[in-house]
Amino acid sequence: MGTQTHIVGQKKRWLVLSHGFNMDGRASSQTITDKIPYFLEAGVEPIVFSAITGIKDQRFPHYQFLAWGPAAFRFDFRHWIANKYGRGLTYKLLTRTVSILLAPLIGLEKLILGYSSQWSWAMPAFIHGLGLIRANKVDLIYSTGGAWSAHLAGLWLKKCTGLPLIVEIHDPLVIRKSPDDQGFEKPKSRDAQFRQQLEKRICKDSDLVWWFTDGALHYAKVRNPNLNTANNAHGFMVLPGAEPPGGLTSKQVHVYSNFLNLCHFGSLANDRSLSIILKALVPLISKYPEAKELIRIHAYGALLDSLTTEAIKAFGFETVLQAHGRLEKDPLSGKSGRERVIEKMQSADVLILLHGNDEWCAEYIPSKFYEYLWSGRPIWGITHRNSQLDKMLEDQCAYLSHEGDEMGIVMALERIWLDWQSKQLIEPKWGPIGVDQAAYKILNQIYKNT
Template sequence: MSAQPPVVGSKKRWLILSHGFNMDGRASSQTITDKIPYFLEAGIEPIIFSAITGMKDQRFPHHQYLAWGPAAFRFDFRHWIANQYGRGFIYKLLTRTVSILLAPLIGLEKLVLGYSSQWSWAMPAFIHGLKLFRAGKIDLIYSTGGAWSAHLAGLWLKKVTGLPLIVEVHDPLVIRKSPNDQGFSKPENRDAQFRQQLEMRICKTADLVWWFTDGALHYVKVRNSNLNTANNAHGFMLLPGAEPPGGLTAIKPHSYSGNLNLCHFGSLANDRSLSIILQALVPLITKYPEAKDLIRVHAYGAPLDSLTIDAVKTLGFEKILQAYGRLEKDPVTGKSGRERVIEKMQSADVLILLHGNDEWCAEYIPSKFYEYLWTGRPIWGITHRNTQLDEMLEDRGAYLSHEGDKVGIAMALERIWFDWNAKELIQPKWAPIGVDQAAYKILSEIQENI
């Protein structure tokens, strides 16, 4: 890691377009907000444009704008109300009322355009960004997402102003369907069609653009041979890393309790489901019946997916699976969602990392992985077609399984059971990946290429 931030020269006034900036616990927010202290250290003077969904930052100019489309307005309004009043009666009353009133307009928007809800935030971001340019207040445009509306606004501003544009693509814009699919074919979905075109425009128009995995960069290069050629974008791979979550400063010594606690943090879906863990419990409990009373699976951060709900009911695992939903700021203790999450992470015996089963896993690493690395707790990764992620897990010491390998997953769970009983769970190598390396890499690339 760099001890000193690179010198950025004259391009210090950055307009940062980030739809979800300062949304507590959101990966799309943390990816940019965690870099800000390092940018400030390097002398960057940021101006932030975001939606109204996060908390307003007081360290620098931070402008929050409502999206102009009805679907995005509903999304933003829900989060704004939650920030103001919590998720109690007022939240339910107002959000349901707004949803009913906007339903016809949302239906029309989907019928006519068919884009994802946040697309219309690009319009106020562009208009207000243009005003800043005309006032001579910005030297560089930085779009990050998350929501692709930030990239769209960045491209519009680049075309009109000619300012340097740097782009941070979180998740692949083009979602491939199989290992043989390179992403060239025209998608049926209109939002996917637009994202395919957006990727092409970014590779042609931006000055710098980066992705978060080797796989994502590989497939983008296959589709866009102009990347890294004269008069086109310079593209590279950047590990986003994570700051010590919740202000973590040291590894908390682990103590074994009367239960084996397997903990999952983050979103769940039918393609990333805890049902595979529950199914792997069946042969284990058959061999060791006492495991049913001693193993607990804890789910934090999201509602349960339908496959997990069905598995709990079918297998009779109501006591085994305990779901807590999203951890947000505690008004009593004042602890943020991130602080509460890290406490739960450190209390785990093993942290579950579910990768998913879609082809896009080859281009994606769950953001929770980087937070997990700070806890010093063993990770059980169930991955899919991603050698980069497998290598990082193996290098640090982890339990590793592969999606679809039911026998392998059951064997990994049995090994965890044996290790826990012997009080010899894997002691992972302390090798977290911080955000400073990502921020300094961006600054170096700007220095060299812009």
């Protein structure tokens, strides 16, 4: 570990701007919080700025600020109340009251600016960050998100102080519409227009910037050919990975039950819907009628999308699909949301990885994929235009289908069904991708380029 300790050099006091820091179960939080132990080990002395939505960290200075805009205030207030009182009667009463009081101001904010709700968190982050920097307490600025307000605050601080700025972009800031769209056209929404300009400023003014997929880095370079040139940002790709939840270091022996349990974790939407699997069940049940009584699809972490809800009613699958909602910290056992999730993942027969059907899938890998790898269970990935993700799934010996290939999805489901009946589901390779490799790659890049 001596190499990592030396990497930081004289830039060891980092101001970390992360809107959603320490929010249990949130990908935008885990991406940064999981790297913190490795940064600390390397000699980094972080000072974290975040919203009030997460749990305050006690290992280092962690300041939580309310956003100044009404929409962001409502969002942050809801999570703060949930952390403090849970989601019972007090939560419902207070959040509804605040929503009613703020509704006129939120409407005005949307009319005048049209930005996503968390934009205004950049203002308190900038003001307080400027104070710390002028007091000579910061050597380097690190913005990560998630919410792009962190990047905006980082750019403001960079411009005012000249300190090195490193930027971690979780999801592409520019959302392309088709394979032929490179992202140059001016978007219609004001928020998308702002994000387009923000990407340009990041690629011009930051010192380091990284994305989480080859596709995202590729298209960012197409739009910003100044990347990796003199006096401009150095851009690269980092696989974010995931830490082993609950200290998990090996996969468990799987026990088959009376049901084939297909489990999906994470958000759902009409462009990332379980309805494609429900549709594939119809011909399977026609061929194997007993499958309707033996297959169970479990949805964790989100409300069902409308297409899934419609498919349940249309096909009579009310007992087939079971929605469990979001798993949060259990006050009785003390287990965190992440620990409860990994337990459910390990008990699954097959884990469903829905990629989506939008063009931005070419630049995106679901964060749940990295947690799935720690579970040791076979993955059924339904992907869209992402050769990097396809290769990673193939390397894990996963079941692989492609969005839009209805026959291929039907065939994959039948193969899973037959493998389960014979108790010979694919045995995935044990090859989880940890966070250590991401942290050390970032540290090495800082040493070389800032």
